[in-house]
Amino acid sequence: MTVVEPSVTVAERRLAELDASFEEFCRENIVAVERFLRSQCGDRELVQEAVQETLITARDKWEEISGYEKPLAWVYKTARYKLMNEQARQRREATATLDEVPTDRLVAPPADSREAQEWLLSCLRRLPERQAAVFALAFEGWTDPEIARILGMADNTVRSYKSAARRRLKELAEEAGFTAPARGR
Amino acid sequence: MTVDLDDILAMAASHKPTVFERASASRNTRWVQQQYTRAKAEGRDLVGDVDLHDPLRGDTGEVRRITRAAQLAKQGTVRWDAATGELTWSDEMSLILGRPPGAVRQTLDALYGLTHPDDAHRVRQAATAAWLGRTATELTCRVVQPAGITRWVHFYIEVLTGDGGEPTGIIGTARDVTELELARREHERRARRRAIVERASGGLGPRDGLRDRTAFSDEIDRSRRTGTGVLLVVATEQGGGTEPQGGTDSERLSDVVATFIMKLARRNDICGVLGPGEFGVLMPDIGLRPATSLAHTIVERLRGQLFVAGPHGLRLDAWGGLVRFEAYDESSSIDLLIDAESAWRHAKETGALLKALPRPAPADERQEAWRTRVRAAVAGNGFTLYTQPILDLRLNQITRQEILLRTLNDAGNPVPPSPLLDIAEHVDETLPIDLWVMDNAFELIAQGPPTPHYQINLSGRSLGDPGLLGRVQDLLHKHDVDPRRITFEITETARIDNRSEAMYFARTIRELGCQLALDDFGAAYSSFIYLKSFPIDLVKIDGAFITDIVNSPTDQALVRSIVEACQAHGVLTAAEYVRDAATIELLRGFGVDFAQGYEVGPPMPIAGAPASSGTSIEFDLRLDSPA
Numbered sequence: 153m154t155v156v157e158p159s160v161t162v163a164e165r166r167l168a169e170l171d172a173s174f175e176e177f178c179r180e181n182i183v184a185v186e187r188f189l190r191s192q193c194g195d196r197e198l199v200q201e202a203v204q205e206t207l208i209t210a211r212d213k214w215e216e217i218s219g220y221e222k223p224l225a226w227v228y229k230t231a232r233y234k235l236m237n238e239q240a241r242q243r244r245e246a247t248a249t250l251d252e253v254p255t256d257r258l259v260a261p262p263a264d265s266r267e268a269q270e271w272l273l274s275c276l277r278r279l280p281e282r283q284a285a286v287f288a289l290a291f292e293g294w295t296d297p298e299i300a301r302i303l304g305m306a307d308n309t310v311r312s313y314k315s316a317a318r319r320r321l322k323e324l325a326e327e328a329g330f331t332a333p334a335r336g337r
Numbered sequence: 338m339t340v341d342l343d344d345i346l347a348m349a350a351s352h353k354p355t356v357f358e359r360a361s362a363s364r365n366t367r368w369v370q371q372q373y374t375r376a377k378a379e380g381r382d383l384v385g386d387v388d389l390h391d392p393l394r395g396d397t398g399e400v401r402r403i404t405r406a407a408q409l410a411k412q413g414t415v416r417w418d419a420a421t422g423e424l425t426w427s428d429e430m431s432l433i434l435g436r437p438p439g440a441v442r443q444t445l446d447a448l449y450g451l452t453h454p455d456d457a458h459r460v461r462q463a464a465t466a467a468w469l470g471r472t473a474t475e476l477t478c479r480v481v482q483p484a485g486i487t488r489w490v491h492f493y494i495e496v497l498t499g500d501g502g503e504p505t506g507i508i509g510t511a512r513d514v515t516e517l518e519l520a521r522r523e524h525e526r527r528a529r530r531r532a533i534v535e536r537a538s539g540g541l542g543p544r545d546g547l548r549d550r551t552a553f554s555d556e557i558d559r560s561r562r563t564g565t566g567v568l569l570v571v572a573t574e575q576g577g578g579t580e581p582q583g584g585t586d587s588e589r590l591s592d593v594v595a596t597f598i599m600k601l602a603r604r605n606d607i608c609g610v611l612g613p614g615e616f617g618v619l620m621p622d623i624g625l626r627p628a629t630s631l632a633h634t635i636v637e638r639l640r641g642q643l644f645v646a647g648p649h650g651l652r653l654d655a656w657g658g659l660v661r662f663e664a665y666d667e668s669s670s671i672d673l674l675i676d677a678e679s680a681w682r683h684a685k686e687t688g689a690l691l692k693a694l695p696r697p698a699p700a701d702e703r704q705e706a707w708r709t710r711v712r713a714a715v716a717g718n719g720f721t722l723y724t725q726p727i728l729d730l731r732l733n734q735i736t737r738q739e740i741l742l743r744t745l746n747d748a749g750n751p752v753p754p755s756p757l758l759d760i761a762e763h764v765d766e767t768l769p770i771d772l773w774v775m776d777n778a779f780e781l782i783a784q785g786p787p788t789p790h791y792q793i794n795l796s797g798r799s800l801g802d803p804g805l806l807g808r809v810q811d812l813l814h815k816h817d818v819d820p821r822r823i824t825f826e827i828t829e830t831a832r833i834d835n836r837s838e839a840m841y842f843a844r845t846i847r848e849l850g851c852q853l854a855l856d857d858f859g860a861a862y863s864s865f866i867y868l869k870s871f872p873i874d875l876v877k878i879d880g881a882f883i884t885d886i887v888n889s890p891t892d893q894a895l896v897r898s899i900v901e902a903c904q905a906h907g908v909l910t911a912a913e914y915v916r917d918a919a920t921i922e923l924l925r926g927f928g929v930d931f932a933q934g935y936e937v938g939p940p941m942p943i944a945g946a947p948a949s950s951g952t953s954i955e956f957d958l959r960l961d962s963p964a
Contacts (some may be wrong), residue, residue: 203365209387225391233409261345262348262349264348265349305493306498308495325341330341
């Protein structure tokens with residue numbers, strides 16, 4: 153009657169391990185995933201919904217996904233599709249919600265790292281969606297091949313969008329009055 | 338301290354999760370776990386159509402990656418291979434193009450052929466630029482589906498790279514964005530429209546502010562449709578008999594007096610400036626007795642008030658005339674205005690403060706009273722003539738003069754005739770005035786300097802009078818004026834009521850050598866149909882489109898299109914109310930033929946024109962500066 157006990161314990165331990173590793177992954181990354189989507193969409197509720205749905209699926213398949221080269225890459229990719237589908241559905245239902253894209257402008261330079269992040273996100277949302285996604289990932293330190301794979305685009309496109317996004321951000325910074333003084337850079 | 342983009346990026350990159358963010362991450366993680374447990378218990382499918390490949394390790398090249406991404410997003414793909422020159426597209430792309438998969442042979446020319454002709458060049462340019470510049474781009478263009486159905490399609494265009502880093506082709510990812518594009522265009526249109534409408538209404542709410550005569554008339558009509566009320570017209574004159582000489586002071590005085598009256602009126606009453614020294618108060622839902630009492634107060638307080646306008650203090654004489662109306666009365670707003678105006682004149686003539694009419698005057702009585710006034714004005718030479726120069730924009734020379742009518746008021750001073758003309762039109766009595774103008778103008782033209790050409794106003798109402806043609810011929814003959822020196826400006830085309838007679842006059846008068854112009858084109862009742870069906874030679878574009886044209890892209894668009902339409906029909910164009918050199922230059926660029934207004938020259942009295950005979954006729958109702 154003690155024969156089955158060890159195997160049950162192994163399975164239970166494996167489940168508990170998965171649960172703990174997912175929980176840690178989730179806690180570590182959930183803010184970053186949200187931030188990534190927020191670089192492309194100003195609707196926080198929509199973003200949260202897409203992130204949560206993605207993570208629930210990730211939890212379901214965690215045994216498999218946790219073995220990926222970088223599980224976060226899969227989460228980014230999947231969350232972005234969820235968001236895009238949800239946006240498309242909303243547009244079909246009520247095109248009126250497209251109306252107001254708030255153009256947030258800062259009068260004073262950001263005072264801390266959080267404000268700087270928010271400023272960056274608001275600027276990225278004024279860029280073409282793909283350029284914003286490329287820049288947001290590059291900014292987090294993902295390599296060009298990784299970005300191309302996460303976003304499903306050509307390698308050349310990543311390079312091209314990275315510089316286009318930077319040019320546009322510089323323009324937006326200058327519009328807001330943030331210009332580089334002559335420092336011999 | 339100056340901050341630039343790099344500083345802000347560095348600052349953002351240095352961000353470490355705050356306590357708040359960490360708490361929120363824990364909370365959301367717990368929530369995900371709970372939702373997962375619940376979904377599991379309910380046996381829900383948590384994967385659905387989600388792609389479970391490892392994006393980093395499972396990658397099998399750009400083409401597969403991009404087509405797979407397109408499939409996940411339900412988008413189509415088109416691929417061009419540089420080595421073979423072949424073009425292929427996906428089944429989803431076929432649907433976007435409105436063709437069943439396999440129905441069209443997939444070639445570059447076929448794809449351009451399915452693109453809207455106006456967009457095909459742009460698509461080709463974008464693809465070429467992406468290929469040559471090795472850069473990614475995007476564009477929105479139209480495709481034409483069977484039966485001419487047009488859809489907007491958005492394309493991402495990317496350059497593919499081979500193993501050796503060399504470009505091997507182009508891939509496009511496409512989705513139908515018609516609804517989005519329509520919503521975007523509608524949004525833009527609404528924003529544009531909103532800006533125009535706001536500018537046009539001048540920020541006036543439905544129940545506040547002062548209205549001009551036209552807007553005030555509209556309010557009377559609206560009020561008449563919905564219930565009873567009383568219309569009060571208050572007339573003021575400056576004490577001491579000095580006449581305001583026009584300009585800012587009298588306008589300012591008018592504003593001051595109007596504001597004064599508005600403060601005395603009830604909150605829901607509507608106030609308007611009807612002319613120089615003449616003000617209207619529309620009182621909805623009020624009996625005759627309380628209205629009379631309120632009117633009394635207004636007139637008395639006006640008389641007792643010392644007004645300051647400009648450097649001078651002055652006192653006003655004032656009279657009131659009021660008329661009560663019922664819902665769906667037969668009388669129109671202009672009828673009621675005429676009645677109230679008759680009432681204050683009656684008060685003035687009899688030395689009273691006020692005259693109140695319990696109901697509108699019978700139509701025939703009203704008509705007879707004003708016909709008598711008009712005839713008296715004509716018989717008593719209650720008019721004089723002015724001229725205003727017209728600039729030929731091609732020659733940059735004054736080649737024409739417009740003859741302008743002025744009525745003479747009590748003091749024998751000339752004032753704009755439009756209130757009298759309005760009423761004359763209304764009581765069908767324009768012909769005697771028009772004939773008076775012609776008789777005197779022809780005489781002056783015959784005696785005066787040899788300006789090549791004169792323009793004379795002729796009411797649309799007179800145009801249908803069978804007697805007009807013979808009278809004009811007689812007058813031309815009497816003064817021995819060359820008909821080729823005369824253009825008749827037809828005003829108030831809405832009142833051409835005898836079309837066949839008017840057409841006969843127009844044809845014959847042109848055979849004599851006279852020309853015809855249409856006044857106030859683009860406003861009120863004038864319409865493009867006259868260009869097509871009426872033998873006119875010239876169109877005078879309404880001043881409302883000209884006064885601010887330099888600053889208004891929309892006015893520019895309207896004037897350009899009027900000029901284009903006129904040129905296509907062989908009709909000359911003139912612009913009125915030209916007030917500065919920049920406007921003249923702009924109009925010249927648009928191809929307008931003539932300009933008139935203060936920048937060219939103000940209206941001036943004609944030497945030798947008939948002066949006041951002293952007959953007491955007052956028609957100083959409206960300040961309507963000629964140009």
